[in-house]
Amino acid sequence: MSSMFSKIRQAAALLKHIDFDQLAKIAGKVDLTKVMDGFSKMDDQQLNGLMKLMGREKHRELPPINPDFYEISDRLNAADSALQLRVRQFMETEVKPLVNHYWLRDEFPFELIPKFGELGLAGITINGYGCPNRSFLMEGILAMEMARVDASIATFFGVQSGLAMGSIYSCGSDEQKQEWLPAMNKMEKIGAFGLTEPEVGSGAAGGLTTTCKQTADGWVLNGQKKWIGNATFADLIIIWARDLDDHQVKGFILRKDTPGFSVEKIKGKMALRIVQNGLITLTDCVVEEKDRLPHANSFKDTANVLRMTRAGVAWMAVGCAQGAYISALDYTRKRKQFGKPIASFQLIQNHLVEMLSNLTAMQTLVYRLSELQDAGKLKDEHASLAKVFCSLRTRDIVSQAREVMGGNGILLEHDVARFVADAEAIYSYEGTKEINTLIVGRAITGMSAFV
Structure with missing residues (x-):
């Protein structure tokens, strides 16, 4: 008799997990008498197992979603970890709500540029000139944090911070660095990087068709560049061209208001649609000597x-x-x-x-x-x-x-x-x-x- 009462109490405990509305719905579909009879035939181990299962299903907590399964980020110091989380929060709160809208429309969210400037992270590995002077590891981690929300925004930042600022820092004079890098760090000036051409992609090392020639007025540039990110709104474009005299590749800072410079937005892309890629045409563009990168004298420098x-x-x-x-x-x-x-x-x-x-x-x-x-x-x-x-x-x-x-x-x-x-x-x-x-x-x- 006591065993029967014990099973009834266990069955009642199981039914506590079901509210009256649920019970009414169940009664219309199954014979509750047979259900109770089934409970009565279970031994204590079976009933206890069923109760545990129902409790686990009700109170189950899912583990957090963690793409860093080997906890690689744990190797960062406190300052770097804080910076990673800061950029992650920025991307989640400021960027993520916008990206699908702009990606679908093939447009750029210009309202984000001042907010990126407030982060002060452009030129992250550069020492001096208002730049952060952080490690290449942190540069990579921040690229990852941006791309996990949107690869277009990560590309925009990479062109500005890595390709454009990196060219000036690696190949430019101190005067050029002073003029451009602090403003680019604050996103007051936006840069682009012009290497790829309509007919020259992978063969850029030996086949650039964009040319430069030194004259009394400076350097005359002619040719085209294609797929140039940020080109449609950049304040400066790093142009790589082959010298007609010594056939070496040289680098130049081309200002957007230079006569003979024009850019056409590339449309119809299926990827990185937020990135504003341009087709640049250079027609007898004259670049002053002060805007030639003095330490860019061969493709090795590129x-x-x-x-x-x-x-x-x-x-x-x-x-x-x-x-x-x-x-x-x-x-x-x-x-x-x-x-x-x-x-x-x-x-x-x-x-x-x-x-x-x-x-x-x-x-x-x-x-x-x-x-x-x-x-x-x-x-x-x-x-x-x-x-x-x-x-x-x-x-x-x-x-x-x-x-x-x-x-x-x-x-x-x-x-x-x-x-x-x-x-x-x-x-x-x-x-x-x-x-x-x-x-x-x-x-x-x-x-x-x-x-």
Whole structure:
């Protein structure tokens, strides 16, 4: 008799989890007498197990979404960790609410420029001239934090901070640095970087068709540049041109009001739509000697700038992958099919684990890459290997993120569609997979496969 009362009490405890409205709905579908009879036939172990299961389902707390599975960020000091969180908050509160609107319309959110200026982070690795003088590791981490929200904004910042400011800092005179770098740090002046041409991309080292020639009035520039980010609104553009006299590549600071300079916005892009890429035409543009970069006298000097920024692009790929992974995991924990979250199904978990595995490998690679850069040991092949691997794996991750979302994965409101598209641009710029592969191949075999 006591055993019967015990089971009744346990059954009553189970029914506490169901309110009266739920009980009424259940009564219309099942025979509650048979349910109670089923309870009475359970032994204590079965009843206790059922109660634990119901309690766990009701009170289950999901783990936080953490794309840094190996906790690499824990290796940062307190100041760097605080800066990372500051930029993350800025991107979440100031940038994220805007990006889908501007991405869809192929426009740039100019209202963000003064807010970026308040951060004071442009030219982050530059020593002096009002710049932060932080590590290359932090430059990479900030590129990742920006790209995990939007790769276009990360690209805009990378062009300003890395390519344009980096060219002036590496190749410019002190007078040029004093004139431009403090204002660019505050985003009072916006820069662009003009290397790629309509017919010259990967072959820039030996095939630039944009020319320069020294005259009594200065340097005369002629030619075209294509895919130049920020070009439509930049105050200055770093132009790389081949000297007609000595056939060496030289660098110039071209001011936007220079006669003979024109720029046309490139339209119809499927990726990085917020970035305002331009087709620049130079027709007898005269650049004064004071605006020639005195330490840019061969393509090797151009390559030094590219080497420094290519590591940042690898970090950007990690950020894009992080953003897709975060969105996908969050979605699968909320989206229900067949009565429960799709994250509880084995095939979905397999996709998520593969995404996290690739992401973690990418993170550990770029962290070590930046350590080499901070130690002064970075080589072309180091940056190229990171660019190849990370951009390839990002493609995989965004594809799986799109897959676990089903049809909703193509909607901008879930963000993953934007990450899928932007990953294609990251895959190609700052050196294609093939070119970067050949750089690494040359390093490990001692044989050049370049044409």
